[in-house]
Amino acid sequence: MxxxxxxxxxxxxxxxxxxxxxVVDTDLKVLLITRGLPPQERSWALPGGFVRVGEGGTGGESLEAAAARELAEETGLGEGAVFLEQLYTYGAPDRDPRGRVISVAWYALVPSDRVTQVVAGSDAAAARWFSLGGGSLPPLAFDHAQILGDAVRRVQGKIDYAPVAFRLVPEQFTVPELRAVYEAVKGTDYDAANFRRRFRRMVEDGLIVPAPGKRPAEVGRPARVWRWAEG
Amino acid sequence: MxxxxxxxxxxxxxxxxxxxxxVVDTDLKVLLITRGLPPQERSWALPGGFVRVGEGGTGGESLEAAAARELAEETGLGEGAVFLEQLYTYGAPDRDPRGRVISVAWYALVPSDRVTQVVAGSDAAAARWFSLGGGSLPPLAFDHAQILGDAVRRVQGKIDYAPVAFRLVPEQFTVPELRAVYEAVKGTDYDAANFRRRFRRMVEDGLIVPAPGKRPAEVGRPARVWRWAEG
DNA sequence: AGAATAGTGTCTATCAGACACTATGCA
DNA sequence: TGCATAGTGTCTGATAGACACTATTCT
Structure with a gap:
Protein backbone atom coordinates (compact mmCIF):
# COMPACT_ATOMS: atom_id res chain seq x y z
CA MET A 1 0.00 0.00 0.00
CA VAL A 23 45.63 16.41 -12.64
CA VAL A 24 48.74 14.73 -13.95
CA ASP A 25 51.77 16.93 -14.54
CA THR A 26 50.14 20.01 -16.01
CA ASP A 27 47.04 18.39 -17.47
CA LEU A 28 43.48 18.16 -16.21
CA LYS A 29 42.20 14.71 -17.13
CA VAL A 30 38.88 12.87 -17.07
CA LEU A 31 38.26 9.14 -16.85
CA LEU A 32 36.09 7.81 -19.66
CA ILE A 33 34.91 4.32 -20.50
CA THR A 34 33.85 2.68 -23.72
CA ARG A 35 30.29 1.50 -23.65
CA GLY A 36 30.17 -2.27 -24.02
CA LEU A 37 26.46 -2.35 -24.77
CA PRO A 38 24.04 -0.58 -27.06
CA PRO A 39 22.99 2.14 -27.42
CA GLN A 40 26.06 4.00 -28.62
CA GLU A 41 28.16 0.88 -28.29
CA ARG A 42 31.87 1.55 -28.44
CA SER A 43 31.47 5.29 -28.03
CA TRP A 44 33.16 6.95 -25.07
CA ALA A 45 31.05 7.90 -22.09
CA LEU A 46 31.13 8.90 -18.44
CA PRO A 47 31.03 5.96 -16.04
CA GLY A 48 27.66 5.47 -14.38
CA GLY A 49 24.80 3.15 -13.65
CA PHE A 50 21.29 2.88 -12.33
CA VAL A 51 20.35 3.64 -8.75
CA ARG A 52 19.31 0.50 -6.89
CA VAL A 53 15.77 0.65 -5.58
CA GLY A 54 14.19 -2.06 -3.46
CA GLU A 55 11.37 -4.29 -4.66
CA GLY A 56 8.01 -2.59 -4.41
CA GLY A 57 9.64 0.78 -4.94
CA THR A 58 10.83 1.30 -1.39
CA GLY A 59 14.26 1.48 0.17
CA GLY A 60 17.45 0.82 -1.72
CA GLU A 61 20.64 2.86 -1.74
CA SER A 62 20.97 6.62 -1.38
CA LEU A 63 22.10 8.67 -4.37
CA GLU A 64 25.47 9.29 -2.77
CA ALA A 65 25.87 5.58 -2.07
CA ALA A 66 25.08 4.81 -5.70
CA ALA A 67 27.69 7.32 -6.85
CA ALA A 68 30.29 5.99 -4.40
CA ARG A 69 29.56 2.43 -5.50
CA GLU A 70 30.02 3.26 -9.17
CA LEU A 71 33.18 5.13 -8.33
CA ALA A 72 34.59 2.17 -6.45
CA GLU A 73 33.64 -0.25 -9.22
CA GLU A 74 35.18 1.96 -11.85
CA THR A 75 38.35 3.06 -10.11
CA GLY A 76 38.94 0.63 -7.27
CA LEU A 77 39.21 3.57 -4.91
CA GLY A 78 37.39 2.94 -1.64
CA GLU A 79 34.98 5.18 0.23
CA GLY A 80 36.34 8.48 1.45
CA ALA A 81 39.56 8.19 -0.52
CA VAL A 82 38.43 10.79 -3.01
CA PHE A 83 36.32 13.94 -3.00
CA LEU A 84 32.82 13.25 -4.31
CA GLU A 85 30.14 15.92 -4.70
CA GLN A 86 26.82 16.15 -6.47
CA LEU A 87 26.92 18.29 -9.60
CA TYR A 88 23.51 18.62 -11.27
CA THR A 89 20.58 16.48 -12.36
CA TYR A 90 19.88 16.07 -16.06
CA GLY A 91 16.41 15.11 -17.17
CA ALA A 92 15.64 16.12 -20.74
CA PRO A 93 12.97 13.68 -22.01
CA ASP A 94 15.06 12.63 -25.01
CA ARG A 95 18.52 12.50 -23.45
CA ASP A 96 18.62 8.70 -23.60
CA PRO A 97 17.18 6.81 -26.57
CA ARG A 98 16.19 3.89 -24.36
CA GLY A 99 13.48 5.89 -22.66
CA ARG A 100 13.11 8.30 -19.82
CA VAL A 101 16.34 8.25 -17.85
CA ILE A 102 17.06 10.96 -15.30
CA SER A 103 20.70 11.19 -14.36
CA VAL A 104 22.06 12.61 -11.12
CA ALA A 105 25.61 13.63 -12.04
CA TRP A 106 28.49 13.71 -9.54
CA TYR A 107 32.10 14.74 -9.86
CA ALA A 108 35.10 13.20 -8.13
CA LEU A 109 38.62 14.53 -7.61
CA VAL A 110 41.36 11.89 -7.57
CA PRO A 111 44.82 12.71 -6.13
CA SER A 112 47.50 12.48 -8.75
CA ASP A 113 49.41 9.73 -6.93
CA ARG A 114 46.44 7.38 -7.15
CA VAL A 115 45.96 7.65 -10.87
CA THR A 116 48.09 4.64 -11.66
CA GLN A 117 46.09 2.29 -9.48
CA VAL A 118 42.84 3.51 -10.99
CA VAL A 119 42.82 2.05 -14.45
CA ALA A 120 44.10 -1.23 -13.08
CA GLY A 121 41.15 -1.58 -10.72
CA SER A 122 38.57 -0.75 -13.35
CA ASP A 123 36.01 -3.32 -14.29
CA ALA A 124 34.99 -1.62 -17.50
CA ALA A 125 35.94 -3.13 -20.80
CA ALA A 126 38.13 -0.12 -21.43
CA ALA A 127 38.79 2.91 -19.27
CA ARG A 128 41.20 5.69 -20.14
CA TRP A 129 42.25 9.10 -18.88
CA PHE A 130 41.75 11.86 -21.44
CA SER A 131 43.28 15.31 -21.27
CA LEU A 132 40.84 18.19 -21.37
CA GLY A 133 41.89 21.05 -23.54
CA GLY A 134 43.84 20.63 -26.69
CA GLY A 135 40.74 19.26 -28.36
CA SER A 136 41.83 15.67 -27.90
CA LEU A 137 38.54 14.52 -26.40
CA PRO A 138 36.55 11.97 -28.38
CA PRO A 139 32.84 12.53 -29.01
CA LEU A 140 30.84 11.52 -25.95
CA ALA A 141 27.60 9.55 -25.71
CA PHE A 142 24.24 11.07 -24.74
CA ASP A 143 24.54 14.51 -23.11
CA HIS A 144 27.83 13.62 -21.45
CA ALA A 145 29.76 16.44 -23.11
CA GLN A 146 27.39 18.89 -21.46
CA ILE A 147 27.82 17.19 -18.08
CA LEU A 148 31.59 17.20 -18.39
CA GLY A 149 31.63 20.89 -19.26
CA ASP A 150 29.43 21.71 -16.30
CA ALA A 151 31.72 19.73 -13.98
CA VAL A 152 34.85 21.50 -15.18
CA ARG A 153 33.23 24.90 -14.74
CA ARG A 154 32.12 23.92 -11.25
CA VAL A 155 35.65 22.95 -10.21
CA GLN A 156 37.10 26.07 -11.81
CA GLY A 157 34.75 28.21 -9.79
CA LYS A 158 35.09 26.29 -6.57
CA ILE A 159 38.88 26.15 -6.48
CA ASP A 160 38.96 29.89 -5.75
CA TYR A 161 37.07 29.72 -2.48
CA ALA A 162 37.06 26.10 -1.30
CA PRO A 163 39.93 23.74 -0.52
CA VAL A 164 39.44 21.45 -3.49
CA ALA A 165 42.94 21.73 -4.94
CA PHE A 166 44.21 19.63 -2.04
CA ARG A 167 42.05 16.76 -3.21
CA LEU A 168 44.01 16.66 -6.46
CA VAL A 169 47.53 16.44 -5.00
CA PRO A 170 49.12 13.70 -2.89
CA GLU A 171 48.83 13.99 0.89
CA GLN A 172 52.30 15.47 0.92
CA PHE A 173 52.92 18.06 -1.73
CA THR A 174 55.09 21.01 -2.67
CA VAL A 175 54.04 24.53 -3.51
CA PRO A 176 54.95 24.19 -7.20
CA GLU A 177 52.87 20.99 -7.36
CA LEU A 178 49.89 22.78 -5.89
CA ARG A 179 50.36 25.66 -8.28
CA ALA A 180 50.43 23.25 -11.20
CA VAL A 181 47.00 22.00 -10.10
CA TYR A 182 45.59 25.52 -10.11
CA GLU A 183 47.08 26.17 -13.53
CA ALA A 184 45.72 22.94 -14.96
CA VAL A 185 42.24 23.51 -13.58
CA LYS A 186 41.94 27.17 -14.48
CA GLY A 187 43.85 26.95 -17.72
CA THR A 188 45.94 30.02 -16.94
CA ASP A 189 49.39 30.67 -15.52
CA TYR A 190 49.90 31.92 -11.99
CA ASP A 191 52.75 34.17 -10.92
CA ALA A 192 54.89 31.92 -8.73
CA ALA A 193 55.66 34.64 -6.18
CA ASN A 194 52.06 35.78 -5.78
CA PHE A 195 50.84 32.21 -5.53
CA ARG A 196 53.33 31.64 -2.73
CA ARG A 197 51.93 34.61 -0.85
CA ARG A 198 48.39 33.20 -0.91
CA PHE A 199 49.88 29.91 0.17
CA ARG A 200 51.78 31.53 3.04
CA ARG A 201 48.56 32.98 4.38
CA MET A 202 47.07 29.49 4.51
CA VAL A 203 50.09 28.38 6.49
CA GLU A 204 49.64 31.31 8.90
CA ASP A 205 45.98 30.35 9.31
CA GLY A 206 47.01 26.83 10.24
CA LEU A 207 45.34 25.24 7.23
CA ILE A 208 48.64 23.84 6.01
CA VAL A 209 51.51 22.47 8.06
CA PRO A 210 55.06 21.54 7.12
CA ALA A 211 55.73 17.89 6.43
CA PRO A 212 59.12 16.30 7.07
CA GLY A 213 61.64 16.08 4.29
CA LYS A 214 62.15 17.73 0.96
CA ARG A 215 61.19 16.67 -2.50
CA PRO A 216 64.33 15.62 -4.41
CA ALA A 217 64.08 17.42 -7.70
CA GLU A 218 65.16 15.98 -11.00
CA VAL A 219 66.89 19.26 -11.61
CA GLY A 220 67.23 22.48 -9.64
CA ARG A 221 66.65 23.25 -6.00
CA PRO A 222 64.48 20.75 -4.07
CA ALA A 223 61.16 22.03 -2.72
CA ARG A 224 59.82 21.89 0.82
CA VAL A 225 56.99 19.46 1.48
CA TRP A 226 53.64 20.41 3.04
CA ARG A 227 50.53 18.70 4.27
CA TRP A 228 46.88 19.77 4.49
CA ALA A 229 45.98 20.11 8.15
CA GLU A 230 42.37 18.81 8.13
CA GLY A 231 41.29 15.17 8.22
CA MET B 1 11.40 -2.75 -26.45
CA VAL B 23 12.14 39.81 0.20
CA VAL B 24 9.46 42.06 1.65
CA ASP B 25 10.63 45.13 3.52
CA THR B 26 13.60 43.76 5.40
CA ASP B 27 12.54 40.13 5.59
CA LEU B 28 13.52 37.11 3.54
CA LYS B 29 10.39 35.00 3.12
CA VAL B 30 9.53 31.56 1.79
CA LEU B 31 6.22 30.34 0.37
CA LEU B 32 4.90 27.24 2.13
CA ILE B 33 1.73 25.24 1.64
CA THR B 34 -0.26 23.01 3.92
CA ARG B 35 -0.45 19.47 2.71
CA GLY B 36 -4.03 18.53 1.93
CA LEU B 37 -3.32 14.80 1.78
CA PRO B 38 -1.53 12.20 3.87
CA PRO B 39 1.20 11.64 4.74
CA GLN B 40 1.89 14.53 7.09
CA GLU B 41 -1.52 16.00 6.36
CA ARG B 42 -1.89 19.56 7.54
CA SER B 43 1.82 20.02 8.14
CA TRP B 44 3.61 22.78 6.25
CA ALA B 45 5.73 21.83 3.26
CA LEU B 46 7.47 23.13 0.18
CA PRO B 47 5.26 23.17 -2.92
CA GLY B 48 6.05 20.40 -5.36
CA GLY B 49 4.77 17.50 -7.39
CA PHE B 50 5.71 14.52 -9.46
CA VAL B 51 7.48 14.80 -12.79
CA ARG B 52 5.22 13.75 -15.65
CA VAL B 53 6.56 10.83 -17.64
CA GLY B 54 4.91 9.44 -20.75
CA GLU B 55 3.27 6.00 -20.89
CA GLY B 56 5.79 3.25 -21.37
CA GLY B 57 8.42 5.28 -19.57
CA THR B 58 9.39 7.50 -22.46
CA GLY B 59 9.00 11.20 -23.09
CA GLY B 60 7.16 13.56 -20.80
CA GLU B 61 8.24 16.93 -19.47
CA SER B 62 11.78 18.05 -18.66
CA LEU B 63 12.74 18.64 -15.04
CA GLU B 64 12.83 22.38 -15.59
CA ALA B 65 9.40 22.26 -17.22
CA ALA B 66 8.06 20.34 -14.23
CA ALA B 67 9.48 22.93 -11.85
CA ALA B 68 8.12 25.81 -13.94
CA ARG B 69 4.72 24.15 -14.09
CA GLU B 70 4.55 23.70 -10.33
CA LEU B 71 5.71 27.26 -9.86
CA ALA B 72 2.98 28.56 -12.15
CA GLU B 73 0.32 26.42 -10.47
CA GLU B 74 1.41 27.53 -7.04
CA THR B 75 2.03 31.21 -7.63
CA GLY B 76 0.23 32.13 -10.84
CA LEU B 77 3.47 33.61 -12.14
CA GLY B 78 4.08 32.73 -15.79
CA GLU B 79 7.21 31.43 -17.44
CA GLY B 80 10.25 33.65 -17.29
CA ALA B 81 8.70 36.05 -14.82
CA VAL B 82 10.87 34.77 -12.01
CA PHE B 83 14.37 33.39 -11.59
CA LEU B 84 14.31 29.58 -11.36
CA GLU B 85 17.41 27.47 -10.84
CA GLN B 86 18.08 23.89 -9.88
CA LEU B 87 19.37 23.47 -6.33
CA TYR B 88 20.16 19.85 -5.45
CA THR B 89 18.66 16.39 -5.70
CA TYR B 90 17.61 14.60 -2.54
CA GLY B 91 17.37 10.83 -2.56
CA ALA B 92 17.70 9.28 0.87
CA PRO B 93 15.81 5.96 0.75
CA ASP B 94 13.62 6.88 3.72
CA ARG B 95 12.98 10.53 3.02
CA ASP B 96 9.32 9.87 2.10
CA PRO B 97 7.25 7.30 4.00
CA ARG B 98 5.25 6.45 0.88
CA GLY B 99 8.24 4.79 -0.73
CA ARG B 100 11.22 5.71 -2.79
CA VAL B 101 10.78 9.29 -3.91
CA ILE B 102 13.71 11.20 -5.36
CA SER B 103 13.21 14.94 -5.33
CA VAL B 104 14.92 17.41 -7.63
CA ALA B 105 14.76 20.68 -5.70
CA TRP B 106 14.67 24.12 -7.34
CA TYR B 107 14.63 27.60 -5.93
CA ALA B 108 12.82 30.63 -7.30
CA LEU B 109 13.29 34.34 -6.61
CA VAL B 110 10.11 36.43 -6.78
CA PRO B 111 10.33 40.23 -7.11
CA SER B 112 8.82 41.97 -4.11
CA ASP B 113 6.17 43.75 -6.16
CA ARG B 114 4.68 40.45 -7.30
CA VAL B 115 4.22 38.99 -3.87
CA THR B 116 0.65 40.20 -3.53
CA GLN B 117 -0.54 38.50 -6.70
CA VAL B 118 1.13 35.25 -5.68
CA VAL B 119 -1.03 33.98 -2.89
CA ALA B 120 -4.15 34.94 -4.83
CA GLY B 121 -3.14 32.77 -7.77
CA SER B 122 -2.30 29.78 -5.66
CA ASP B 123 -4.25 26.59 -6.10
CA ALA B 124 -3.13 25.07 -2.83
CA ALA B 125 -5.57 24.73 0.02
CA ALA B 126 -3.48 27.17 1.97
CA ALA B 127 -0.30 28.98 0.96
CA ARG B 128 1.51 31.50 3.11
CA TRP B 129 4.71 33.48 3.16
CA PHE B 130 6.85 32.81 6.24
CA SER B 131 9.74 34.94 7.40
CA LEU B 132 13.05 33.15 7.77
CA GLY B 133 14.99 34.05 10.85
CA GLY B 134 13.36 34.90 14.09
CA GLY B 135 12.48 31.26 14.57
CA SER B 136 8.93 31.74 13.35
CA LEU B 137 9.06 28.87 10.85
CA PRO B 138 6.72 25.96 11.52
CA PRO B 139 8.05 22.39 11.42
CA LEU B 140 8.31 21.21 7.84
CA ALA B 141 7.35 17.86 6.33
CA PHE B 142 9.86 15.26 5.09
CA ASP B 143 13.38 16.66 4.63
CA HIS B 144 12.08 20.06 3.58
CA ALA B 145 13.85 21.93 6.37
CA GLN B 146 17.13 20.63 5.00
CA ILE B 147 16.19 21.69 1.47
CA LEU B 148 15.15 25.15 2.61
CA GLY B 149 18.42 25.61 4.48
CA ASP B 150 20.42 24.56 1.46
CA ALA B 151 18.50 26.99 -0.75
CA VAL B 152 19.09 29.92 1.58
CA ARG B 153 22.80 29.16 1.77
CA ARG B 154 22.95 28.95 -2.02
CA VAL B 155 21.38 32.37 -2.47
CA GLN B 156 23.56 33.85 0.26
CA GLY B 157 26.64 32.64 -1.55
CA LYS B 158 25.48 33.52 -5.03
CA ILE B 159 24.40 37.08 -4.28
CA ASP B 160 28.06 38.06 -3.88
CA TYR B 161 29.11 37.20 -7.40
CA ALA B 162 25.98 36.84 -9.54
CA PRO B 163 23.21 39.32 -10.29
CA VAL B 164 20.51 37.58 -8.29
CA ALA B 165 19.56 40.51 -6.06
CA PHE B 166 17.92 42.13 -9.07
CA ARG B 167 15.49 39.24 -9.29
CA LEU B 168 14.16 40.13 -5.85
CA VAL B 169 13.40 43.81 -6.46
CA PRO B 170 10.89 45.42 -8.86
CA GLU B 171 12.09 46.28 -12.35
CA GLN B 172 12.61 49.81 -11.17
CA PHE B 173 14.30 50.12 -7.83
CA THR B 174 16.29 52.45 -5.60
CA VAL B 175 19.69 51.87 -4.05
CA PRO B 176 18.29 51.61 -0.51
CA GLU B 177 15.78 49.00 -1.74
CA LEU B 178 18.57 46.96 -3.28
CA ARG B 179 20.61 47.26 -0.13
CA ALA B 180 17.65 46.03 1.91
CA VAL B 181 17.60 42.89 -0.25
CA TYR B 182 21.26 42.21 0.45
CA GLU B 183 20.72 42.75 4.15
CA ALA B 184 17.70 40.47 4.26
CA VAL B 185 19.46 37.70 2.34
CA LYS B 186 22.77 37.85 4.16
CA GLY B 187 21.33 38.69 7.54
CA THR B 188 23.87 41.44 8.17
CA ASP B 189 23.92 45.21 7.82
CA TYR B 190 25.78 46.93 5.00
CA ASP B 191 27.40 50.32 5.29
CA ALA B 192 25.25 52.56 3.12
CA ALA B 193 28.18 54.51 1.69
CA ASN B 194 30.27 51.45 0.82
CA PHE B 195 27.26 49.72 -0.72
CA ARG B 196 26.74 52.76 -2.93
CA ARG B 197 30.32 52.54 -4.14
CA ARG B 198 29.88 48.94 -5.29
CA PHE B 199 26.65 50.02 -6.89
CA ARG B 200 28.32 52.94 -8.67
CA ARG B 201 30.81 50.57 -10.27
CA MET B 202 27.94 48.55 -11.72
CA VAL B 203 26.56 51.76 -13.18
CA GLU B 204 29.95 52.58 -14.70
CA ASP B 205 30.09 49.08 -16.19
CA GLY B 206 26.73 49.66 -17.83
CA LEU B 207 24.99 46.93 -15.87
CA ILE B 208 22.55 49.41 -14.37
CA VAL B 209 20.99 52.45 -16.02
CA PRO B 210 19.00 55.33 -14.58
CA ALA B 211 15.22 55.09 -14.83
CA PRO B 212 13.03 58.16 -15.09
CA GLY B 213 11.55 59.72 -11.99
CA LYS B 214 12.23 59.53 -8.31
CA ARG B 215 10.70 57.42 -5.61
CA PRO B 216 8.52 59.62 -3.42
CA ALA B 217 9.51 58.77 0.13
CA GLU B 218 7.14 58.58 3.02
CA VAL B 219 9.63 60.63 4.91
CA GLY B 220 13.01 62.10 4.13
CA ARG B 221 14.70 62.75 0.79
CA PRO B 222 13.34 60.81 -2.22
CA ALA B 223 15.69 58.33 -3.88
CA ARG B 224 16.70 58.05 -7.52
CA VAL B 225 15.28 55.15 -9.50
CA TRP B 226 17.39 52.62 -11.44
CA ARG B 227 16.84 49.74 -13.76
CA TRP B 228 18.84 46.56 -14.50
CA ALA B 229 20.21 46.81 -18.04
CA GLU B 230 19.98 43.17 -19.17
CA GLY B 231 16.93 41.29 -20.53
C1' DA C 1 80.93 28.36 -12.38
C1' DG C 2 76.58 27.82 -14.58
C1' DA C 3 71.99 26.06 -15.09
C1' DA C 4 67.66 25.31 -13.22
C1' DT C 5 64.24 25.66 -10.00
C1' DA C 6 62.73 27.23 -5.09
C1' DG C 7 61.68 31.02 -2.53
C1' DT C 8 61.73 36.50 -0.94
C1' DG C 9 60.93 41.53 -1.08
C1' DT C 10 58.71 45.44 -2.82
C1' DC C 11 56.12 48.76 -5.68
C1' DT C 12 51.51 49.93 -7.18
C1' DA C 13 46.63 49.77 -8.22
C1' DT C 14 42.32 48.28 -6.45
C1' DC C 15 38.93 47.57 -3.21
C1' DA C 16 36.39 47.08 1.43
C1' DG C 17 35.42 48.88 6.05
C1' DA C 18 34.79 52.88 8.84
C1' DC C 19 33.04 57.24 9.31
C1' DA C 20 32.60 62.32 8.86
C1' DC C 21 30.28 65.05 5.83
C1' DT C 22 26.75 67.40 2.42
C1' DA C 23 22.10 67.43 -0.16
C1' DT C 24 17.14 67.22 -0.67
C1' DG C 25 12.37 67.09 0.47
C1' DC C 26 8.79 67.64 3.91
C1' DA C 27 6.31 69.11 8.17
C1' DT D 1 14.22 75.57 10.89
C1' DG D 2 14.60 70.90 12.13
C1' DC D 3 14.10 66.09 10.97
C1' DA D 4 14.73 62.10 8.25
C1' DT D 5 16.69 59.82 4.64
C1' DA D 6 19.62 60.08 0.18
C1' DG D 7 24.02 60.53 -1.36
C1' DT D 8 29.53 62.09 -1.28
C1' DG D 9 34.45 62.25 0.10
C1' DT D 10 38.30 60.39 2.28
C1' DC D 11 41.39 57.78 5.31
C1' DT D 12 43.29 53.19 6.16
C1' DG D 13 44.37 48.41 5.91
C1' DA D 14 44.23 44.14 3.14
C1' DT D 15 45.15 42.06 -1.11
C1' DA D 16 46.47 40.92 -6.17
C1' DG D 17 49.48 41.67 -10.18
C1' DA D 18 54.01 42.63 -11.85
C1' DC D 19 58.65 41.90 -11.44
C1' DA D 20 63.44 42.31 -9.65
C1' DC D 21 65.94 39.81 -6.56
C1' DT D 22 68.27 35.96 -3.52
C1' DA D 23 68.88 30.82 -2.21
C1' DT D 24 69.80 26.00 -2.93
C1' DT D 25 70.92 21.96 -5.35
C1' DC D 26 73.10 19.40 -9.17
C1' DT D 27 76.48 18.80 -12.89
Missing part, protein backbone atom coordinates in the same frame (compact mmCIF):
# COMPACT_ATOMS: atom_id res chain seq x y z
CA UNK A 2 2.63 2.53 0.91
CA UNK A 3 4.46 2.35 -2.39
CA UNK A 4 1.24 2.54 -4.34
CA UNK A 5 0.13 5.70 -2.66
CA UNK A 6 2.51 7.87 -4.67
CA UNK A 7 0.36 6.98 -7.62
CA UNK A 8 0.34 4.60 -10.54
CA UNK A 9 1.99 7.07 -12.87
CA UNK A 10 4.82 5.94 -15.11
CA UNK A 11 8.21 6.41 -13.51
CA UNK A 12 11.53 7.34 -15.04
CA UNK A 13 14.66 5.30 -14.57
CA UNK A 14 17.20 7.09 -12.37
CA UNK A 15 20.94 6.79 -12.93
CA UNK A 16 24.10 8.33 -11.56
CA UNK A 17 26.91 9.49 -13.87
CA UNK A 18 30.41 10.33 -12.71
CA UNK A 19 32.88 12.94 -13.87
CA UNK A 20 36.14 11.62 -12.43
CA UNK A 21 38.87 14.24 -12.66
CA UNK A 22 42.56 14.34 -11.84
CA UNK B 2 13.23 0.53 -26.06
CA UNK B 3 11.81 1.34 -22.66
CA UNK B 4 12.38 -2.18 -21.47
CA UNK B 5 16.03 -2.16 -22.38
CA UNK B 6 17.01 -0.08 -19.38
CA UNK B 7 16.03 -3.09 -17.36
CA UNK B 8 13.11 -4.39 -15.36
CA UNK B 9 14.49 -3.00 -12.12
CA UNK B 10 12.19 -1.19 -9.71
CA UNK B 11 12.12 2.53 -10.31
CA UNK B 12 11.80 5.40 -7.87
CA UNK B 13 9.18 8.09 -8.19
CA UNK B 14 10.70 11.44 -9.15
CA UNK B 15 9.34 14.75 -7.88
CA UNK B 16 10.28 18.40 -7.98
CA UNK B 17 10.13 20.59 -4.88
CA UNK B 18 10.29 24.36 -4.92
CA UNK B 19 11.85 26.85 -2.53
CA UNK B 20 10.09 30.07 -3.51
CA UNK B 21 11.80 33.07 -1.93
CA UNK B 22 11.15 36.77 -1.83
Missing amino acids: SAVSVGPFPRPAVAVDLVILT | SAVSVGPFPRPAVAVDLVILT
